[in-house]
Amino acid sequence: MTLPVRETDSRLANSLQSLDLAKGSSIYFEGDRATRWYEVVRGVVRTCRFHADGHRQLTGFFYAGDVFGVDEPRRTESAEAVTDVTLLRHEREPGSETALRRALDSAQRFIFLLGHRTAVERLAAFLVMIANRHGVGEDCAVPMSRADIADHLGLTMHTVSRTMTDIARRKLIALDGPQVFRIVDPEGLRELAGISEAESVLLHPSPTKPDGALK
Amino acid sequence: MTLPVRETDSRLANSLQSLDLAKGSSIYFEGDRATRWYEVVRGVVRTCRFHADGHRQLTGFFYAGDVFGVDEPRRTESAEAVTDVTLLRHEREPGSETALRRALDSAQRFIFLLGHRTAVERLAAFLVMIANRHGVGEDCAVPMSRADIADHLGLTMHTVSRTMTDIARRKLIALDGPQVFRIVDPEGLRELAGISEAESVLLHPSPTKPDGALK
DNA sequence: CGACCATTTGATGGGCTTCAAGAGCAGTGG
DNA sequence: CCACTGCTCTTGAAGCCCATCAAATGGTCG
Numbered sequence: 001m002t003l004p005v006r007e008t009d010s011r012l013a014n015s016l017q018s019l020d021l022a023k024g025s026s027i028y029f030e031g032d033r034a035t036r037w038y039e040v041v042r043g044v045v046r047t048c049r050f051h052a053d054g055h056r057q058l059t060g061f062f063y064a065g066d067v068f069g070v071d072e073p074r075r076t077e078s079a080e081a082v083t084d085v086t087l088l089r090h091e092r093e094p095g096s097e098t099a100l101r102r103a104l105d106s107a108q109r110f111i112f113l114l115g116h117r118t119a120v121e122r123l124a125a126f127l128v129m130i131a132n133r134h135g136v137g138e139d140c141a142v143p144m145s146r147a148d149i150a151d152h153l154g155l156t157m158h159t160v161s162r163t164m165t166d167i168a169r170r171k172l173i174a175l176d177g178p179q180v181f182r183i184v185d186p187e188g189l190r191e192l193a194g195i196s197e198a199e200s201v202l203l204h205p206s207p208t209k210p211d212g213a214l215k
Numbered sequence: 216m217t218l219p220v221r222e223t224d225s226r227l228a229n230s231l232q233s234l235d236l237a238k239g240s241s242i243y244f245e246g247d248r249a250t251r252w253y254e255v256v257r258g259v260v261r262t263c264r265f266h267a268d269g270h271r272q273l274t275g276f277f278y279a280g281d282v283f284g285v286d287e288p289r290r291t292e293s294a295e296a297v298t299d300v301t302l303l304r305h306e307r308e309p310g311s312e313t314a315l316r317r318a319l320d321s322a323q324r325f326i327f328l329l330g331h332r333t334a335v336e337r338l339a340a341f342l343v344m345i346a347n348r349h350g351v352g353e354d355c356a357v358p359m360s361r362a363d364i365a366d367h368l369g370l371t372m373h374t375v376s377r378t379m380t381d382i383a384r385r386k387l388i389a390l391d392g393p394q395v396f397r398i399v400d401p402e403g404l405r406e407l408a409g410i411s412e413a414e415s416v417l418l419h420p421s422p423t424k425p426d427g428a429l430k
Numbered sequence: 431c432g433a434c435c436a437t438t439t440g441a442t443g444g445g446c447t448t449c450a451a452g453a454g455c456a457g458t459g460g
Numbered sequence: 461c462c463a464c465t466g467c468t469c470t471t472g473a474a475g476c477c478c479a480t481c482a483a484a485t486g487g488t489c490g
Contacts, residue, residue: 049327049330051327051330051331051409052406052409052410053409055332057326057327057330059323059326059327070319071319071320071323072316076320076323077323096312097311097312097315100312100315100316100319101287101315103319104285104286104315104318104319104322105286105291107319107322107323107326108274108286108291108292108322110326111272111274111322111325111326111329112264112266112272112274114326114329114369115264115266115272115369116266117270117369117479118445118446119445119446145468145469146468146469146470147468147469154329154330154332155446155447156446156447156448157468157469158446158447158448158469158470158471159445159446159447161469161470161471162446162470162471164470165470165471178468178469178470191267194266194267194268195267332447333477333478334477334478360436360437361436361437361438362436370478370479371478371479371480372436372437373437373438373439373478373479373480374477374478374479376436376437376438376439377438377439377478379438380438380439392487393436393437393438
């Protein structure tokens with residue numbers, strides 16, 4: 001259960017620590033005292049909570065440039081490494097307001113995503129979100145498992161799998177194994193996701209994309 | 216379409232304005248420039264967005280003491296008065312960090328609520344949330360319509376109505392018309408909602424309850 | 431009373447879950 | 461090298477829950 005944590009706190013004063021964690025590692029647990037927040041440098045992180053019936057709810061995925069763990073004074077959700085990751089750990093201090101704002105923003109986007117009523121719509125929206133992390137036309141990595149996606153979107157792994165192949169069958173995406181896809185019909189996919197062209201820009205004023213012009 | 220706005224900006228310097236709005240009034244619209252945020256003094260407010268297929272998503276309900284409209288630089292959702300309301304309008308300034316934190320908090324709770332998979336679970340959780348705004352054993356007001364609840368929980372008005380009477384039939388609540396209920400079996404309702412006794416306290420470290428001891 | 435609205439209730443069908451089994455793939459050890 | 465194991469992902473079949481279509485009820489206001 002304990003994990004290989006290699007801490008390289010040499011970088012800066014002890015107000016900012018860099019740490020590497022292996023895939024699957026826990027970063028913190030629901031209920032922990034929370035005094036610091038994190039920034040992803042490399043890899044992908046998921047946050048999750050459990051419902052009383054035992055089923056898991058993944059409340060967010062976080063990529064390089066994203067921040068997470070701003071909850072206080074206690075963790076309301078746990079955080080885990082989806083892939084091998086490098087993180088920056090920040091001390092809490094006034095002025096971390098932008099971090100809060102970004103967290104709120106991503107929470108609101110996620111609420112809107114969950115508002116989609118059918119499985120295809122939700123998954124399509126999710127794929128668009130992933131694709132926005134990549135360049136246009138590039139292959140898109142799906143670092144998380146089908147079960148992760150399911151617990152994120154409120155579906156079952158089976159439905160996710162079926163729906164994925166369904167979207168591929170419609171020639172909106174092309175699958176190259178379970179963990180890689182490429183968008184074939186961007187317009188069609190966005191339409192399925194219920195996202196207008198204009199909105200899709202708004203959806204990620206993203207820190208990972210160099211060209212983050214928000215007008 | 217325009218609305219009776221009586222503005223009583225006498226209260227304080229022009230950095231803090233009080234305003235009264237009639238039930239159904241719009242407070243701001245999706246896309247508007249956003250420079251101020253609001254605090255509810257009296258009544259209930261809803262925020263909402265629309266999906267591409269036209270269906271409505273209510274992203275939150277806000278009661279006396281709650282804050283809303285912290286999004287920037289543009290409104291990502293519109294806000295409307297569910298009942299007659301009195302609001303305080305705040306200028307944006309550093310130090311509104313606590314407002315952000317509260318907004319994030321309520322967003323996360325809502326995500327968790329949407330994570331419930333069945334209609335009964337969601338509605339039960341929603342009722343518990345409402346009940347937490349009231350004293351123990353008191354009658355609980357349901358200021359919003361069935362359609363509002365439906366668009367909030369991702370259900371239809373019909374399912375909400377059916378499920379409501381179903382929960383009443385199980386003697387977990389007692390209905391006194393569509394807009395008032397009373398909890399008969401708190402333990403049973405919480406269990407249905409998938410909320411443990413311990414958690415139910417955590418769920419509302421609420422500004423509306425005087426006794427907000429969070430340990 | 432009659433019109434209108436919100437809510438309730440009934441009947442049917444579809445989409446997702448559930449249960450079940452098979453396919454693909456990496457790691458291990460004989 | 462290949463059988464064996466364990467895992468994730470895929471696919472099939474049956475059932476249930478909720479959306480949809482449709483209609484009735486109850487309340488408010490003219």
